[in-house]
Amino acid sequence: MAKSKIKPNQKKSIIAEAIEKKKSVSDLVDNGLFKISFEHFDREQGQRFEEWQESKMLGEALNTLWNYCFQPLFKQYSDKFTVYGDFPPSNKTEFSHPKQVPQDAKWARIHVNGLHCLIGHVIYDTFYLVFLDQEHKFWISELKNT
Numbered sequence: 356m357a358k359s360k361i362k363p364n365q366k367k368s369i370i371a372e373a374i375e376k377k378k379s380v381s382d383l384v385d386n387g388l389f390k391i392s393f394e395h396f397d398r399e400q401g402q403r404f405e406e407w408q409e410s411k412m413l414g415e416a417l418n419t420l421w422n423y424c425f426q427p428l429f430k431q432y433s434d435k436f437t438v439y440g441d442f443p444p445s446n447k448t449e450f451s452h453p454k455q456v457p458q459d460a461k462w463a464r465i466h467v468n469g470l471h472c473l474i475g476h477v478i479y480d481t482f483y484l485v486f487l488d489q490e491h492k493f494w495i496s497e498l499k500n501t
Contacts, residue, residue, distance in 0.1 A: 387427045387428075388424060388425065388426065388427060388428075389423040389424050389425075389428040389431065389480060389482065390424070390428075390482070391424070391481070391482050391484060392481050392483045392484070393483075393484055394455075394483060395453065395455050395456050395475070395476070395483045395484075395485050396484055396485060396486075397453045397455070397485050397486055399453075400450050400451070400453070400486055401450070401474070401486035401487045401488050401489075402488075403487070404487070406487070407471075407487055410489070412468065412471050412489065415467055415468055416473060416487070419467050419473070420473070423436070423465070423482075427480060428477060428479075428480045428481070428482065429480075434466070435466040436464075436466070437463060437464050437466075438461055438462070438463040439462045439494060440461055440462065441462065442460075443462075443494045443495075447494055447495050447496075448492065448493055448495060449492040449493075449495070450474075450486060450488075450492065450493050453485060456476060456483070457476075460476035460478075461476055461478075462474070462475070462476050463475060463476060463477050464494065470488075470489060470490050470491040471487075471488070471489050472488045472489075472491055472493065473486075473487065473488070474486035474493045
């Protein structure tokens with residue numbers, strides 16, 4: 356694998372700096388960076404990993420998550436990573452609140468591509484993936500710019 360050449364005045368990307376930095380275990384404890392958990396994943400609603408693999412979206416979803424792992428979670432909220440707060444009202448969703456997720460969870464979505472979204476909730480620096488939502492049915496909204 357060829358090393359990328361950085362010109363003297365060119366800044367390295369956050370990802371390149373994080374990968375190059377030699378870390379000890381103590382550097383990783385409570386570092387505040389985005390983390391992912393599958394502890395609350397619901398295999399009964401939304402799609403399964405195998406379905407996203409067949410549609411070639413699983414790799415893109417994993418790359419999306421990987422890119423988030425180099426900065427603190429709270430610094431990355433954007434149009435692509437939105438924290439909704441409460442679970443959507445029943446007239447705005449095709450999902451039901453899973454038993455394994457706390458009632459007071461702060462629900463969020465990470466947009467992957469097209470309508471494909473990763474739905475979960477956030478606690479401190481961890482995104483708990485709960486649903487794979489290929490048709491944006493977790494929080495149904497009016498389409499814009501169509």
